[in-house]
Amino acid sequence: MKILKLAIKNAGRHKLRTGLTIVGLAVAVMAFGLIRTVIDAWYAGAEASAPDRLVSRNAVNIIFPLPLSYKEQILKVPGVEKVSYAHWFGAYYTDPKQFFANFAVDHHTYFDLFPEVIVDSQTLANFRSQRNAAVVGQILADRFGWKPGDQVRLIGTIYPGDWDLVIAGIYHGRDKTTDESALMLRWDYLDETLRATVPVRAGYVGWYISKISSPAEAVRISAAIDSMFKNSLAETLTQTEKQFQLSFIAMSGTIITALRIISYLIIGILLLVLTNTMGMSARERISEYAVMKTLGFKPFHLVQLIADESLFISLSGGILGILLTFPMASGFGEAMKYYFPVFETKPQDLLVAGIFALCVGILASMFPILKATRVSIVDGLRSIG
Amino acid sequence: MSIYGERSRTIVEIEALSKSYFRDSLEIPVLRNLNFSLPEGEFVALMGPSGSGKTTLLNLIAGIDRPTKGKVKVAGTDLAQLSEGELAKWRARHIGFIFQFYNLIPVLTAYENVELPLLLTSLSKSERKEHVETALGIVGLSDRMHHYPRQLSGGQEQRVAIARAIATDPTLILADEPTGDLDKKSAEEILELLSRLNSEFKKTIVVVTHDPRAAEKAHTKKHLDKGELS
Numbered sequence: 365m366k367i368l369k370l371a372i373k374n375a376g377r378h379k380l381r382t383g384l385t386i387v388g389l390a391v392a393v394m395a396f397g398l399i400r401t402v403i404d405a406w407y408a409g410a411e412a413s414a415p416d417r418l419v420s421r422n423a424v425n426i427i428f429p430l431p432l433s434y435k436e437q438i439l440k441v442p443g444v445e446k447v448s449y450a451h452w453f454g455a456y457y458t459d460p461k462q463f464f465a466n467f468a469v470d471h472h473t474y475f476d477l478f479p480e481v482i483v484d485s486q487t488l489a490n491f492r493s494q495r496n497a498a499v500v501g502q503i504l505a506d507r508f509g510w511k512p513g514d515q516v517r518l519i520g521t522i523y524p525g526d527w528d529l530v531i532a533g534i535y536h537g538r539d540k541t542t543d544e545s546a547l548m549l550r551w552d553y554l555d556e557t558l559r560a561t562v563p564v565r566a567g568y569v570g571w572y573i574s575k576i577s578s579p580a581e582a583v584r585i586s587a588a589i590d591s592m593f594k595n596s597l598a599e600t601l602t603q604t605e606k607q608f609q610l611s612f613i614a615m616s617g618t619i620i621t622a623l624r625i626i627s628y629l630i631i632g633i634l635l636l637v638l639t640n641t642m643g644m645s646a647r648e649r650i651s652e653y654a655v656m657k658t659l660g661f662k663p664f665h666l667v668q669l670i671a672d673e674s675l676f677i678s679l680s681g682g683i684l685g686i687l688l689t690f691p692m693a694s695g696f697g698e699a700m701k702y703y704f705p706v707f708e709t710k711p712q713d714l715l716v717a718g719i720f721a722l723c724v725g726i727l728a729s730m731f732p733i734l735k736a737t738r739v740s741i742v743d744g745l746r747s748i749g
Numbered sequence: 750m751s752i753y754g755e756r757s758r759t760i761v762e763i764e765a766l767s768k769s770y771f772r773d774s775l776e777i778p779v780l781r782n783l784n785f786s787l788p789e790g791e792f793v794a795l796m797g798p799s800g801s802g803k804t805t806l807l808n809l810i811a812g813i814d815r816p817t818k819g820k821v822k823v824a825g826t827d828l829a830q831l832s833e834g835e836l837a838k839w840r841a842r843h844i845g846f847i848f849q850f851y852n853l854i855p856v857l858t859a860y861e862n863v864e865l866p867l868l869l870t871s872l873s874k875s876e877r878k879e880h881v882e883t884a885l886g887i888v889g890l891s892d893r894m895h896h897y898p899r900q901l902s903g904g905q906e907q908r909v910a911i912a913r914a915i916a917t918d919p920t921l922i923l924a925d926e927p928t929g930d931l932d933k934k935s936a937e938e939i940l941e942l943l944s945r946l947n948s949e950f951k952k953t954i955v956v957v958t959h960d961p962r963a964a965e966k967a968h969t970k971k972h973l974d975k976g977e978l979s
Contacts, residue, residue: 366868373856655852658813659866659913660841662834741813745848 367665371672374645382677385641389681389724390688392634393717397689398696399627400713403620405697408706410609412541415579417477419608420589421571423599426611429568430598432555441588443581444574448473451551451570455518455527457508464504464702465543466518467570468551471497477575480538487512487533495553497532501544505534507702518547523554525561545705573605631720634681638728642674646732653736654744663737670736674729675722682721686714761787761810761921761955766819768805779805781976783819792947792954794967801973803957804925810955811844811923812836824920841869845914849926851906853898859885859909860894863916870917884912888942904935911942915952922946924956928963940966 375382404411420438422428429451438447451468471492475483483491483499490512491497500510510516510531518527529549537544551569558566576585586602593600603611613620646653653666689709697707763785769778779802787793795803808814809821812828821828824843831839853862863884867877885894888908898906907927914922924943928936944966946952956963964970972979 370854370857377856651852652854655848655854656865657837658811658840658844658846660837660839660844660869662837742808745813 367668368672371669372676374649374669375673375676377645381641381644385637385677386681386684388637389634389678389721390684392630392637393682393685393721394688394692396627396630396720397686397709397713397717398692399623399630400716401689401693401697401707401709402704403623403627404710404713405704405707406613406616406620407610408541408704409543410606410613412480412539412543412706413605413609414480415582415604415606416576417605418574418576418582418586418589418602419571419605420574420600420602421608423590423601426571428598429570430572430600432567432569434572434593434598434600435569437592438572438574438589441574441585441592443577443585444589445577446473446477446575447572448477449551449569449572450474450548451554451568452522453518453520453549453554454522455520457516457518460519460521462507462702464507464545464547466547466549468554469548470569471550471552474548474573475499475535477573480542481535482538483535484533487535490530490532491550494530494532495550495556496527496529498529498547498549499532499535500547501705502534502536503544503701503705504547505531507545510534523558523565525557527557540708541706543705545702571608572600574602579604631724634720635724635727638674638678638681638724639731641677642670642728642732643735645673646670646735650736650739650744651747654739654741654747657741657744666736667733670733671726671729674732675725678721678725678728682718682725685721686717689714689717761785761953762820762822763810764820764822766806766809766821767817768802768809768814769817779976780809780816783976783978785971785978787953787955789953790947790951791969792944792967793956793969793971794964795955795957795971795973796959796964797973802976803973806973807923807925807955807957810921811846812840838869841866841917843920845917845919845922847907847910847914847922847924847927849929851898851903851910851930853906853909853913855898858895858897859890859901859912862898862909863894863912866913866917880916880918881912884916885909887915887946888912902935903931904938907931907935907939908942911939911946915946915950920953922952922954924954924958926957926959928958928960936960937962 420430422430435447435449438444448470453466453468455466456462475481475488487499491499512531512533514531516529516531518529520527555566576582582604589602590600656666693707693709697704700707763783766780766783767778768780769776771777783806795806797803805814809816810823826839828836854865857865860881863881864877867880872880882891885891888911890905890908890912893901893905901909927943928939931939940963943954943956947954956967958964
């Protein structure tokens with residue numbers, strides 16, 4: 365019989381209290397893991413970025429477009445291998461609340477720059493041969509029940525009107541982090557329609573994507589592109605794809621910060637819950653600690669006894685919470701898959717949750733340890749019956 | 750003689766011992782200039798009215814409290830010279846303490862309670878088992894060793910506490926009102942057991958008691974009143 369065994373037996377003295385504490389800790393750890401997963405989901409686009417892709421947008425703001433003519437100029441910059449472009453389309457299907465990402469893209473080049481977006485040859489041929497063709501991700505197709513050959517009508521918001529599209533095919537993600545919830549229609553379809561209806565808005569693209577020879581050249585090439593359009597009517601800001609994605613995420617910075625704060629508050633609550641439980645346990649057992657000291661046990665034995673019990677409870681809660689995070693995140697991810705196309709709990713988030721549970725176990729035992737080791741044997745024995 | 754074999758041990762020497770407690774700046778004297786010695790193998794009953802300082806004296810002999818003045822020497826060791834850590838180690842080796850309310854750990858079986866002080870020794874698991882079974886055999890609870898305290902009567906709990914006190918074969922057994930919480934029959938059994946530990950195993954025993962029957966079992970009675978011994 366060792367101290368650890370006694371600590372575990374002590375934890376089982378008040379089964380309801382210990383059980384509720386463990387469940388409380390598990391829920392807190394699960395909530396922490398879930399919130400971290402939500403934050404990760406926000407950053408999934410940035411994480412999926414390729415280091416050899418640059419994005420050039422209008423230096424004033426992303427909402428201002430760039431002339432189509434920039435494409436050929438960008439291609440001339442040393443180190444740029446391919447250039448494509450895209451434009452935020454911003455339409456919806458039947459219900460404005462059912463948001464999904466939709467872009468108008470250059471049908472000749474766009475998919476060449478995104479090898480992680482897998483489009484079969486038939487789909488690509490369909491997309492390139494039909495002016496109003498669109499390629500959709502598997503998640504989006506599942507969401508609306510779209511199949512290749514279906515005719516769908518999007519309702520424009522930035523470009524008002526009904527936009528009749530034909531589903532050319534479905535793309536799949538090569539990686540788990542690839543978004544499968546977007547729709548890509550042809551930019552020339554948008555542009556030709558604008559030429560006929562609002563000519564002043566025609567001939568512009570939202571941003572350029574450049575495939576570069578080496579990620580190490582990113583800074584030089586970005587500077588070269590931007591200097592080329594310096595003092596023009598539409599100056600550019602060229603960033604790596606990751607920086608570009610992060611600039612979007614920064615728009616939701618307050619929400620993400622709030623989520624981060626909440627996740628740490630949860631850890632604080634977890635600490636209070638366990639400290640309370642351990643404090644009650646220590647108060648009840650002061651006389652037992654005095655008896656153990658009388659038998660010859662030293663303060664470090666009591667430190668071990670109390671810390672082991674606290675760690676047993678915190679780690680039990682932590683492990684249970686981590687185990688619960690998987691089905692919870694899976695269910696949450698499924699329910700939110702149209703908003704968070706990539707929703708996967710990272711092992712490092714669970715590791716952080718586990719480390720927090722460990723730290724909470726240690727911290728929660730501090731107060732009872734101080735109390736148990738500082739009280740004199742005589743005072744401890746006086747608390748008997 | 751030891752419960753585990755032959756051995757020759759020790760005495761208690763108390764010189765000019767005083768103990769006071771302090772409430773804010775107010776000094777409350779409990780023991781005044783006590784002188785007391787105890788030969789090996791003695792069975793002493795320490796009697797006196799409540800508040801006379803009996804338990805305080807027992808605590809000082811056990812090394813769980815420090816005197817205000819004077820010297821307490823047990824088994825040849827001046828306790829004042831020991832640090833708290835050394836004192837804990839010394840207690841584990843030399844003192845077997847029996848409490849009025851048994852003070853067993855409720856989540857441990859009788860066996861595990863008796864084994865508890867042995868965890869501080871270098872004994873192997875099998876040696877500890879031998880010691881525990883011997884101690885529980887002496888107190889007549891071999892058939893209850895896997896029972897929890899809540900499954901035992903008060904008298905049986907106190908016998909487990911005695912087994913715990915003798916498991917390490919201590920130099921000195923100190924008992925604070927060991928029959929104070931027991932019915933008459935159980936109290937007699939406990940007193941008989943203490944008497945047997947003294948006569949058969951030559952254990953030196955100091956019992957703090959109000960119980961005249963306990964005093965009758967002792968070789969020597971000491972009266973403590975208003976902090977003075979007679």
